[in-house]
Amino acid sequence: MRFPIFKTKIEGVTQKLNLTDPKERKIYFGLKTGTEIKKLRDYLKKSSFIAYLLGKKNSGKGTYSKMFAEVVDPERIDHFSIGDMVRETDLDFKIPEKKKELINFLEKQYRGLLSLKEVIFALERRNTKTLLPTELILALIKREIAKRKKKALFIDGFPRDLDQINFSLFFRDLIGYRDDPDIFILIDVPEKVIDERIKWRRICPLCQTSRNLKLLPTSKIGYNSNKKEFYLICDNPNCRETRMVTKEGDARGIEPIRERLERDEKLMERAFSLYGIPKVLLRNSVPLKETEKSVDDYEVTPEYSYEFDEKTKRVKIIEKPWQVLDDEGIPSYSLLPPPVVVSLIKQVAGVLNL
Numbered sequence: 001m002r003f004p005i006f007k008t009k010i011e012g013v014t015q016k017l018n019l020t021d022p023k024e025r026k027i028y029f030g031l032k033t034g035t036e037i038k039k040l041r042d043y044l045k046k047s048s049f050i051a052y053l054l055g056k057k058n059s060g061k062g063t064y065s066k067m068f069a070e071v072v073d074p075e076r077i078d079h080f081s082i083g084d085m086v087r088e089t090d091l092d093f094k095i096p097e098k099k100k101e102l103i104n105f106l107e108k109q110y111r112g113l114l115s116l117k118e119v120i121f122a123l124e125r126r127n128t129k130t131l132l133p134t135e136l137i138l139a140l141i142k143r144e145i146a147k148r149k150k151k152a153l154f155i156d157g158f159p160r161d162l163d164q165i166n167f168s169l170f171f172r173d174l175i176g177y178r179d180d181p182d183i184f185i186l187i188d189v190p191e192k193v194i195d196e197r198i199k200w201r202r203i204c205p206l207c208q209t210s211r212n213l214k215l216l217p218t219s220k221i222g223y224n225s226n227k228k229e230f231y232l233i234c235d236n237p238n239c240r241e242t243r244m245v246t247k248e249g250d251a252r253g254i255e256p257i258r259e260r261l262e263r264d265e266k267l268m269e270r271a272f273s274l275y276g277i278p279k280v281l282l283r284n285s286v287p288l289k290e291t292e293k294s295v296d297d298y299e300v301t302p303e304y305s306y307e308f309d310e311k312t313k314r315v316k317i318i319e320k321p322w323q324v325l326d327d328e329g330i331p332s333y334s335l336l337p338p339p340v341v342v343s344l345i346k347q348v349a350g351v352l353n354l
Ligand SMILES: [Zn+2]
Pocket: 204, 205, 206, 207, 208, 209, 234, 235, 236, 239, 242
């Protein structure tokens, strides 16, 4: 499965922008896709849409959809993940009033092979490993959609396996509940990119902010001269220069989630082959050879390395474009989130015929 390269380079536009700076990012989106942003804002005043995000774990689903909302209209666009939804449902079950409201809702909306009683039992007694019946997930999604009134929605985590994709027949029914267009958003990210995102991930033990020593450093870098190791220092002023740490197991990269990634891949292939539902294809990487004609230099993810200067006792930061092999072994660059979101905005506007 190879997605087409989306050209974000515009002839004659040569302004170099720093995409980590929110102000410059705003200028960037205006330059690259201002027309579509305006059309989408007008559209969202009266209508909405529901987009199902499909991509491998750690492919950036949350990042892209949240940035889309931030750029287009945070008031009229929302994002929710099935994982969070199930955790919230678990909490609701502990509060009698909320539990009652939930059961009332399910009595009206739930349809499935198990009785509602059995389903509620499954919900209360399950451990974290057991999956909830798809029919229940569908009913819960309806509830989330209802809570969010007329907002456009990005849903992360449904469908989650091949069995659930057969429920795509129900998608019209789900949407019928709101009468809005539905879209599949498929995200193609090389596994090597996911691997490095996990391997170099660093977390602040106080505020839980997640960054990356190689790909997304903080503004201050520390050096441990005994271990000859560089580390990130949390930017959050409340954390008072706390040293960010690795999470257990992260050093193994994608190894522990290999099966999950394979399942996600099969799911995307199946979704890709479905007829009758519009698809948006997002691509994270661009082969080196294609880069010059399709993207601007500053749209490519840099990698950072560090040197310690014994004399000045300072850490020197070295930045260069990050080269990574895609799943076919082709040397590529990985795009920063904003150019992927430009492609998302343009394609969503296209699918909605704006
Ligand atoms: Zn922190």
